[in-house]
Amino acid sequence: MTYLAKLRELNPLVHNITNIVVANFSANGLLALGASPFMADAHEEVADVAAMSGAVVLNIGTLNEQLIASMVLAGQSANQHNVPLVLDPVGAGATAYRSEVTQRLLKEMQITALRGNVAEVANVAGESWASKGVDAGAGDGDVIALANKAALKLGSVVIITGKEDVITDGSRTFIVSNGHPVLTKVTGTGCLLSAVVGAFLAVSEGNGLEAAAEAISFYGVAAEIAAELTAHKGPGDFQIEFLNQLAMVTPQIYSEKSRIRLFNQ
Template identity: 70%
Template sequence: MSYLERVRTQNPLIHNITNIVVAPFTANGLLALGASPFMAYAHEEVADVAKMSGAVVLNIGTLEERVVEAIRLAGQSANANNVPVVLDPVGAGATAYRTETVQMLIRELRLTVLRGNVAEVSNVIGESWSIKGVDAGQGEGDRIGIAERAAQRLGCVVVITGREDVITDGQTTFLTSNGHALLTQVTGAGCLLSSVIGAFAAIARPGEDLLGSVVEALAFYGVAAEIAAERTADQGPGSFQIELLNQLAQVTPDILAERARVRQIDGGAQ
């Protein structure tokens, strides 16, 4: 059974502490996929929700003091109960507050997956890459090497998204090249991807290939985006966004196997 089939069969509960811009889109995307979203932010309940979830997705898109504390409490509970933690360091490096918050989180929490663009991941591990708002700026550097170093330093799977996505545990590295440029014209497409990764990580059995589940999540999301773009080619990003939700529900394991573009490369950057 593929990871996609498992998600749809097991309907994992995904606890999202995400930003206000993307919460409805994220919830609808998880429902379309076949997962069950839970958006809980109150300090009084986040630990309990994290404990009963299949995965916890922490997103720093719209930060303020209470949100930061909710993220910390949920992450600690997830760690204590062996629940996978996905961190989306939105805009890390753009402001001192974001960077300091991420540094606190990686000190205090044990991450399962870190998912961001190259600038965000670089800034998480203290390497230099320009950032414009929450988007990666122009820069020169080795995206694969940055991802591998981040995975080794943090002890987790790292995903750097872009025209070609890098997925690595620091030793084994995959590239996926599915997706479409329209994803960059829909607010929250990356944030939803982080939650989709959470759903796939939630159903990876203990001791199984977590890396494989994350790779499949990236390929699946990219294939859904490609088909959505094909079906709305003459319409624009609004129609694409709705069709992306449709395709998250309609892409089958057979379609995924036929269209996925995944390759493994030599990993283990020093």
Template identity: 65%
Template sequence: MDMHKIGETLQKVREVNPLVHNITNVVVTNFTANGLLALGASPVMAYAKEEVADMAKIAGALVLNIGTLNETEIEAMIIAGKSANESGVPVILDPVGAGATAYRTQTARKIVSEVQIAALRGNAAEVANVVGENWTIKGVDAGAGAGDVIALAQKAAEQLRTTVVITGKEDVVTDGAKTYIVRNGHPILTKVTGTGCLLTSVIGAFAAVEKDIAEAAVAALVSYEVAAEVAAKKTVEEGPGSFQIELLNQLSKVSAADAAQYGSVEKIAE
């Protein structure tokens, strides 16, 4: 992928200021909104089933996150997802903790069966459990899986007819036809709750301005993770609390040139 295209897509997010409709979890709502604002997108959190269809159809993207799920919220997600589908609005799903409990797994599978999602973003265990593969999970974090993450991502993309993003030490992005590995980011991201959830919403912001969802996801990953690398460097002595605040700062500062210069992307299959 052309590294300059990544920078151009980041610039486009800031120019367009897309409305990103999030139905997310109670743990990360504030951080997600602040992160999207810092980046240059426009977040809205709307959960009531009476309004989600109206909100989803005017959004640039809809992000569904099952981190703290309940029946009312799941109903709202399905309503919003169908409305987004009817209006051509990309839907991004974060199946938080799929595999940890039967309820979470069933919910993620229900959403992908009733809503056409543009992208699925999770760790290896979550994605595996959505498509019925065996992979261990501890709470909402991926356990050690011996499986081939690239093969898993490609299988999930084909099965769900969508773009799949599996994040970890290295990130895999595939739409079944083309596959990318992104090698940016920093381990401290795993010490702050909500960094993965925010990343999913950032992918939503990029998907709102770039029709090729795999390329949008790669651009989102690089922009976000390059910002994280700088934030980690600046707060190395302080720890995760300072890192969280600095990540917001760097999301507002990361430039097209930074993304093009520091992004580490490998295309592995046509």
């Protein structure tokens, strides 16, 4: 049975503390997929929401100190209640503040998975990579080595997305080659993906690496079909069709189109 089928059967609650750009898109994407989104960031309630959820997803896209305090409370509650925890360190490395906040969060909690672009993960790993705001710049470093370094440092699954995606726990590494370039023309596709990883981790029963790889590949398959159906249109139509496909890609379609390979060292 795929994690996708299990997710649709169990409809896990996914607690998101995310940015103002993507909150609506993330909630709609999770609903379309078959999860149950809960966007909550008040410090008075985040520990309770995290405790009752199947996964918690923290995203620093539009950060401020109040939000970070809530993220610490939610992350620590997730840890106490064995709830999988995802961090999307949006823009880490782009400003000193984002880098510092990311380190602070990682010190205060144990995450299950980190999902970012190559520049963000490089920053977490203590390396540097060009960036332009929240987007990764071009570079010619070893992306797999970077992902491994970050995974060993954090003791978590690390996912670096881009044209090809790298998913590793520092010991085994999967490469996913699904996806479509039009994803880069819709804001929040990385952020929604981090939330989708949370939904898959919620039904992973401890197999975080496999569940994360399936999440990434499934997302790419949905994008490929949506891009094909809207090939004669622009990113606006793609965005809507992508939400449709997050709901319509079945485990069978997923299995036919998935391109995941194990990377041999």
